[in-house]
Amino acid sequence: MTTFNSAEAYAPASMGNVGVGFDILGLAFCEPGDIVRVERRLDGTDIVIESIEGDGGVLPRDAAKNTASVAVKAFLKMIDASSGVCISLKKGLPLSSGLGSSAASAVAAVVAVNALFGEPLSCEELLPACLEGEALVSGYHADNVGPSLLGGITLITGTSIQDIYRLPVPENMHFALITPNIAVPTVEARAVLPQMISLKQMVSQTGAVARLIDALYRNDLQAVVQAMESDEVVEPARAMLMPLLNEARTLAKQKGALGLVISGAGPTLCAVCDSSKTAVHVADALQGLYDEAKIGGVARVTKVDQTGARVLNVL
Amino acid sequence: MTTFNSAEAYAPASMGNVGVGFDILGLAFCEPGDIVRVERRLDGTDIVIESIEGDGGVLPRDAAKNTASVAVKAFLKMIDASSGVCISLKKGLPLSSGLGSSAASAVAAVVAVNALFGEPLSCEELLPACLEGEALVSGYHADNVGPSLLGGITLITGTSIQDIYRLPVPENMHFALITPNIAVPTVEARAVLPQMISLKQMVSQTGAVARLIDALYRNDLQAVVQAMESDEVVEPARAMLMPLLNEARTLAKQKGALGLVISGAGPTLCAVCDSSKTAVHVADALQGLYDEAKIGGVARVTKVDQTGARVLNVL
Numbered sequence: 001m002t003t004f005n006s007a008e009a010y011a012p013a014s015m016g017n018v019g020v021g022f023d024i025l026g027l028a029f030c031e032p033g034d035i036v037r038v039e040r041r042l043d044g045t046d047i048v049i050e051s052i053e054g055d056g057g058v059l060p061r062d063a064a065k066n067t068a069s070v071a072v073k074a075f076l077k078m079i080d081a082s083s084g085v086c087i088s089l090k091k092g093l094p095l096s097s098g099l100g101s102s103a104a105s106a107v108a109a110v111v112a113v114n115a116l117f118g119e120p121l122s123c124e125e126l127l128p129a130c131l132e133g134e135a136l137v138s139g140y141h142a143d144n145v146g147p148s149l150l151g152g153i154t155l156i157t158g159t160s161i162q163d164i165y166r167l168p169v170p171e172n173m174h175f176a177l178i179t180p181n182i183a184v185p186t187v188e189a190r191a192v193l194p195q196m197i198s199l200k201q202m203v204s205q206t207g208a209v210a211r212l213i214d215a216l217y218r219n220d221l222q223a224v225v226q227a228m229e230s231d232e233v234v235e236p237a238r239a240m241l242m243p244l245l246n247e248a249r250t251l252a253k254q255k256g257a258l259g260l261v262i263s264g265a266g267p268t269l270c271a272v273c274d275s276s277k278t279a280v281h282v283a284d285a286l287q288g289l290y291d292e293a294k295i296g297g298v299a300r301v302t303k304v305d306q307t308g309a310r311v312l313n314v315l
Numbered sequence: 316m317t318t319f320n321s322a323e324a325y326a327p328a329s330m331g332n333v334g335v336g337f338d339i340l341g342l343a344f345c346e347p348g349d350i351v352r353v354e355r356r357l358d359g360t361d362i363v364i365e366s367i368e369g370d371g372g373v374l375p376r377d378a379a380k381n382t383a384s385v386a387v388k389a390f391l392k393m394i395d396a397s398s399g400v401c402i403s404l405k406k407g408l409p410l411s412s413g414l415g416s417s418a419a420s421a422v423a424a425v426v427a428v429n430a431l432f433g434e435p436l437s438c439e440e441l442l443p444a445c446l447e448g449e450a451l452v453s454g455y456h457a458d459n460v461g462p463s464l465l466g467g468i469t470l471i472t473g474t475s476i477q478d479i480y481r482l483p484v485p486e487n488m489h490f491a492l493i494t495p496n497i498a499v500p501t502v503e504a505r506a507v508l509p510q511m512i513s514l515k516q517m518v519s520q521t522g523a524v525a526r527l528i529d530a531l532y533r534n535d536l537q538a539v540v541q542a543m544e545s546d547e548v549v550e551p552a553r554a555m556l557m558p559l560l561n562e563a564r565t566l567a568k569q570k571g572a573l574g575l576v577i578s579g580a581g582p583t584l585c586a587v588c589d590s591s592k593t594a595v596h597v598a599d600a601l602q603g604l605y606d607e608a609k610i611g612g613v614a615r616v617t618k619v620d621q622t623g624a625r626v627l628n629v630l
Contacts, residue, residue, distance in 0.1 A: 020521075021521065022517075023522075024522040155522070155526065155529060156522075157522040195513065195514060196513055196514070197512060198512075199509060199511070202512055202516075202520060203337060203338045205517060206335075206520055207339040207472040208472070210336070210340070210528050211472060214470060214480055217532040233514075
């Protein structure tokens with residue numbers, strides 16, 4: 001097995017649900033993303049977290065409790081290696097923001113350590129190790145790990161690689177994201193969901209998901225966004241956790257967006273636009289909305305990341 | 316307005332649900348189908364049912380109570396005509412069998428009467444009149460009327476023509492149908508459905524519907540059928556109304572079918588095969604199964620009707 005001394009990888013942010021596709025759809029954003037650097041340890045066989053930047057000191061430095069190191073440990077077990085590895089994590093993603101932060105760290109770490117060992121596993125084979133890391137924080141689920149690892153828009157119906165389907169990405173799909181300065185822990189966003197729904201709601205939800213997949217294949221961005229917004233189950237339950245949701249949607253549409261949905265469990269909101277110019281206008285307007293309301297937040301403009309996680313360098 | 320003396324039209328049978336797509340998917344079968352002949356009345360302005368063949372005398376001859384005549388009446392109102400029309404109906408479809416019998420009669424009648432008046436309306440514009448007829452028996456819903464009128468595999472998310480989407484039809488999609496000699500009234504098949512389902516079931520159901528649409532676009536028949544069969548809500552509730560359902564599925568698969576689902580509200584079962592030869596084998600086996608069980612039934616082999624309802628002749 002060829003091994004290197006160090007490797008660095010990038011994994012993109014992602015949006016679970018993509019509106020109406022609760023727990024079955026995910027989408028990778030070009031940015032933001034996390035960068036993980038791993039180094040072979042010459043002085044021990046443990047996994048050590050050397051540094052974390054950009055998390056405001058919040059993430060655990062204990063390797064047993066960090067999503068990146070737990071994922072690396074699972075990878076090393078898969079390839080039956082008991083090497084020592086040092087991990088340095090640069091968080092580009094805000095935490096608990098509905099952008100798949102823990103998934104991006106786990107994915108970047110696994111892609112980096114796979115490169116460190118000369119890529120013994122294919123990209124697809126890395127999924128279980130990434131899921132082990134993600135499970136520590138968000139449960140054993142691939143709706144962020146899948147798109148962050150593979151890129152694109154993905155349908156996720158299980159936790160094996162054969163349960164993840166790449167869907168077509170419409171041309172000219174641009175996003176304006178606003179991440180308000182509030183925390184919405186995923187556990188809280190899950191707690192407000194109804195445990196039971198009516199059969200009629202199921203029909204509405206399956207119909208909207210079907211329209212979404214159909215519209216993706218027909219490259220009909222307007223129909224895609226209309227379907228994304230047709231969620232009658234999850235968004236209504238979570239709306240109260242998202243300050244200014246309705247105002248943000250109305251404003252985004254006034255500025256030319258085709259629609260707006262909650263990214264994952266929120267609080268990030270994602271407006272979909274048909275040009276980068278419109279996305280910039282919408283992002284500016286959303287930033288203004290949250291600033292004026294004294295909530296504040298970070299606005300971003302991005303697109304679908306078609307590549308997924310990638311190695312930045314190997315030495 | 317050009318008018319003729321008589322016109323005859325054919326409308327195909329259809330399968331609501333297509334497995335997992337409860338109340339949102341429908342599919343037209345090449346056969347069986349209903350034929351309706353309409354004639355201009357020279358002796359009155361009423362709508363009269365002249366004859367019905369093939370129904371065993373069960374269907375109402377009263378024009379106010381028959382799906383075909385009610386649909387014709389709605390059509391005549393749409394074009395603002397108050398002509399008298401005679402209707403002759405040849406039922407090719409068994410009643411209450413899960414093959415869209417009432418829809419086929421309504422659709423054939425409307426397509427025929429539209430031809431009688433020189434086709435003042437487009438095929439799509441005929442939908443509301445067809446729905447009026449269907450509503451008399453099965454509720455105002457387009458899951459059988461849509462495919463019977465338009466052909467193909469359709470996604471139906473409402474009762475307007477813009478809520479009906481044609482989906483791709485996989486190559487080599489062949490069916491073996493068995494209609495056991497038992498009646499399962501739609502109202503009874505609806506009564507057994509759960510009113511509430513869990514959020515987890517919704518996720519499973521939306522995921523399976525998404526896989527189905529994706530597989531149709533990818534022309535992957537095996538994945539299509541696997542998704543069709545992944546219904547965890549409706550089929551389990553209705554299974555007790557369908558004698559030998561599990562045995563029929565097992566037998567069909569032994570004979571080479573890719574899978575088997577309940578057609579609409581049943582009792583017809585639909586096995587999906589990848590060749591006409593296999594479909595013939597499977598149909599024979601299913602016929603044998605129900606004959607041996609002293610239930611009896613009618614087995615058929617068919618394909619997707621891509622055309623939908625059509626005019627047979629105009630004089």
